[in-house]
Amino acid sequence: MSTAPAVPAAPTVKENPSFELLYWIGCAAAYDRRAQRVARAVVKLLNHAKVNFAILGREEKCTGDSARRLGDEFLFQELATANIATLAHYNVKRIVAHCPHCVNALLRDYAPFGGQYEVVHHTQLLASLIKEGRLPAVPGAVAPPPGEVTYHDPCYLARVNGIHEAPREVLQTALGGGSLCEMKRNRTGTSCCGAGGGRMWMEEDPKHRVSTERAKEALDTGAKTVAVGCPFCLTMMTDGVAAHGSEARVLDVAELLVEKLGL
Amino acid sequence: MTPTRETFGNIPLSSQLAFYALAMVAMGIFCWGVWRRWKLWQLGTPIDFRGLITGNLAAVWQKIRPGARRVAVDAVAQQRVRGHGLGTVAHLSLYLGFMALLAGTTLLELDNILSHISPALKFHHGLYYVVYEFTLDVLGLFFILGTILFFVRRLSKPAALGHRATDWYVLWSFLAMGITGYQVEGLRIVWQQPVGLAAHCSPVGLWIAGWFAGWSEAEARSAHFAVWWIHAFLVFGFIASIPFTRLFHFIAGPMNLFLAQPSLGVLPVVTMAEVEQTGRVGVGDIRHFSVQELLSLDACMECGRCEEVCPAFATAKPLSPKRVVQDLKSLMETTAADLAAGRKETRALHTETIQAETLWSCTACSACVNVCPVRIDQLKFIVHLRRHLVAEGGLSGTAATALRRMQSNANPWGLPPAERANWTEGLTVKTTS
Numbered sequence: 188m189s190t191a192p193a194v195p196a197a198p199t200v201k202e203n204p205s206f207e208l209l210y211w212i213g214c215a216a217a218y219d220r221r222a223q224r225v226a227r228a229v230v231k232l233l234n235h236a237k238v239n240f241a242i243l244g245r246e247e248k249c250t251g252d253s254a255r256r257l258g259d260e261f262l263f264q265e266l267a268t269a270n271i272a273t274l275a276h277y278n279v280k281r282i283v284a285h286c287p288h289c290v291n292a293l294l295r296d297y298a299p300f301g302g303q304y305e306v307v308h309h310t311q312l313l314a315s316l317i318k319e320g321r322l323p324a325v326p327g328a329v330a331p332p333p334g335e336v337t338y339h340d341p342c343y344l345a346r347v348n349g350i351h352e353a354p355r356e357v358l359q360t361a362l363g364g365g366s367l368c369e370m371k372r373n374r375t376g377t378s379c380c381g382a383g384g385g386r387m388w389m390e391e392d393p394k395h396r397v398s399t400e401r402a403k404e405a406l407d408t409g410a411k412t413v414a415v416g417c418p419f420c421l422t423m424m425t426d427g428v429a430a431h432g433s434e435a436r437v438l439d440v441a442e443l444l445v446e447k448l449g450l
Numbered sequence: 451m452t453p454t455r456e457t458f459g460n461i462p463l464s465s466q467l468a469f470y471a472l473a474m475v476a477m478g479i480f481c482w483g484v485w486r487r488w489k490l491w492q493l494g495t496p497i498d499f500r501g502l503i504t505g506n507l508a509a510v511w512q513k514i515r516p517g518a519r520r521v522a523v524d525a526v527a528q529q530r531v532r533g534h535g536l537g538t539v540a541h542l543s544l545y546l547g548f549m550a551l552l553a554g555t556t557l558l559e560l561d562n563i564l565s566h567i568s569p570a571l572k573f574h575h576g577l578y579y580v581v582y583e584f585t586l587d588v589l590g591l592f593f594i595l596g597t598i599l600f601f602v603r604r605l606s607k608p609a610a611l612g613h614r615a616t617d618w619y620v621l622w623s624f625l626a627m628g629i630t631g632y633q634v635e636g637l638r639i640v641w642q643q644p645v646g647l648a649a650h651c652s653p654v655g656l657w658i659a660g661w662f663a664g665w666s667e668a669e670a671r672s673a674h675f676a677v678w679w680i681h682a683f684l685v686f687g688f689i690a691s692i693p694f695t696r697l698f699h700f701i702a703g704p705m706n707l708f709l710a711q712p713s714l715g716v717l718p719v720v721t722m723a724e725v726e727q728t729g730r731v732g733v734g735d736i737r738h739f740s741v742q743e744l745l746s747l748d749a750c751m752e753c754g755r756c757e758e759v760c761p762a763f764a765t766a767k768p769l770s771p772k773r774v775v776q777d778l779k780s781l782m783e784t785t786a787a788d789l790a791a792g793r794k795e796t797r798a799l800h801t802e803t804i805q806a807e808t809l810w811s812c813t814a815c816s817a818c819v820n821v822c823p824v825r826i827d828q829l830k831f832i833v834h835l836r837r838h839l840v841a842e843g844g845l846s847g848t849a850a851t852a853l854r855r856m857q858s859n860a861n862p863w864g865l866p867p868a869e870r871a872n873w874t875e876g877l878t879v880k881t882t883s
Binding site: 253 | 719747765766835838845870872879
């Protein structure tokens with residue numbers, strides 16, 4: 188039943204050379220099955236809003252964020268230099284990424300190596316698409332009772348880059364104007380999911396996990412859905428919620444919006 | 451009569467001279483103490499102090515403006531002290547009282563110096579005097595209140611708050627300075643018998659004077675003289691002790707705010723040229739840190755904010771950002787002492803001072819960096835030290851595997867780069883009209 192689309196849903200820079208915005212996928216959404224759904228949700232929204240974008244496809248490499256923060260500076264520089272050359276080759280000026288670690292690397296880590304771009308997080312782009320009316324209102328939206336959804340601020344989004352209102356604006360639209368129930372530690376005062384600084388790749392004693400602690404704080408709000416804005420937080424919070432035997436869902440902000448829009 | 455009071459009223463010339471001599475001794479100890487810390491920081495790699503002040507005025511201002519702004523906003527306006535409950539209230543109160551009294555004493559001495567040039571230059575009288583007396587009289591209460599609140603904080607022992615025996619000396623001496631200051635004021639009112647505005651512009655002093663109701667002028671004068679000396683000794687002790695107690699944050703705090711680059715999300719670059727020159731990557735010895743980084747260790751008050759927000763500390767990992775800073779500070783001190791004693795073998799930074807497990811526990815979440823009132827960059831210290839471990843092959847296990855995979859396949863999962871866009875399969879563009 189599958190019909191081959193005339194236009195690829197996520198064209199590469201070669202397939203769409205006149206792209207205006209580069210969608211940076213990051214390793215998690217490229218390879219992790221759960222995070223792939225985030226990229227697919229973002230692509231649906233970008234296409235719906237008729238955003239002229241492209242992806243690097245096979246030419247994208249890891250930004251090197253965790254290599255750098257683990258202390259492997261030269262591996263980071265090798266990856267950064269390669270990515271900067273690729274981005275220069277395709278004359279990339281504007282980038283959107285759904286991963287705050289990629290956002291921070293592209294925005295701050297790459298600057299001293301000659302990589303300077305306008306970088307936004309997908310929630311910032313979605314918030315402006317909503318404001319411009321390029322994404323529709325949620326059909327038949329009935330605001331859920333307050334306390335249904337909480338939002339976990341990723342460290343590298345909220346604290347490090349000061350992006351904490353855009354995801355809330357998108358969530359508010361997704362919830363049909365409903366309000367979030369906030370965790371005690373939110374926005375720049377957020378608390379880590381446990382994945383940063385290369386900890387994503389390390390073993391952690393199941394009895395004392397950072398993710399379990401943070402998930403407890405999320406579940407203590409009584410929320411049935413934990414929204415996140417980072418693929419690593421997505422993994423960690425999913426594990427954390429499961430550790431408490433809770434059935435709360437953990438979703439990226441974009442996934443929640445796609446679900447409510449019925450895309 | 452214009453409201454005023456005589457500077458050094460009731461204090462004989464001999465005592466005045468002794469006062470200045472002791473003041474010089476106290477200042478001398480203070481300067482020696484600061485110089486000792488300054489020498490300690492020189493263990494580190496030099497920073498370009500001179501570069502900050504070269505060029506024309508506009509160029510210099512461009513260079514020092516960000517630092518000056520941090521000092522003005524974070525230190526003078528106390529922005530980064532906010533948001534910590536009792537600790538914040540105590541600090542703001544003590545800071546306000548202290549700064550007012552410091553400014554008041556400075557103005558009084560200025561008036562005294564000017565009076566020796568020409569009596570016409572004296573300004574410590576009239577409306578100025580009334581405002582001066584009233585302001586200091588009231589703000590002195592904030593000084594005492596702040597001290598009492600710090601007593602409460604220290605007695606309630608918050609888990610993250612560091613403690614040294616000298617902290618009690620500091621608080622008791624502050625309390626005694628505040629109380630004797632008011633007693634000197636009250637006793638002066640008793641023997642001077644000011645009337646009208648000149649008396650009522652010091653409401654607290656006037657109230658204290660009531661304690662000594664019925665004292666003769668002679669009794670009040672001799673008590674005033676005695677308490678004045680006690681107060682002076684407390685102040686000299688305070689000045690001399692600044693570089694040797696937690697009070698040193700008066701100096702190191704603003705200095706670090708001025709010199710430290712705000713660094714959320716940013717890490718220092720290591721170049722190949724640097725590695726060829728120094729033969730090392732990262733920090734393997736306390737002397738590899740910069741002068742500014744070592745100075746920042748002295749700005750730490752052990753307030754514990756970093757420890758309270760650390761997710762690793764909260765989950766029983768062997769990491770506290772405060773502990774890292776304090777351990778590095780202690781290593782700086784012992785290394786300097788060892789070198790001064792001619793010992794070649796100094797305590798090792800890695801393993802003997804900071805464990806690898808401590809360093810690997812960090813999630814780089816930057817919460818500690820974000821809350822530090824004096825902008826110590828705990829994460830930068832940790833990454834410097836991690837760089838050394840990685841260069842020495844000290845990272846093993848799953849994280850080392852992830853790094854190898856990033857090297858070979860440009861992703862931490864080690865999956866084929868050719869499969870990087872497989873996630874797009876089956877995605878279609880909905881053709882809506």
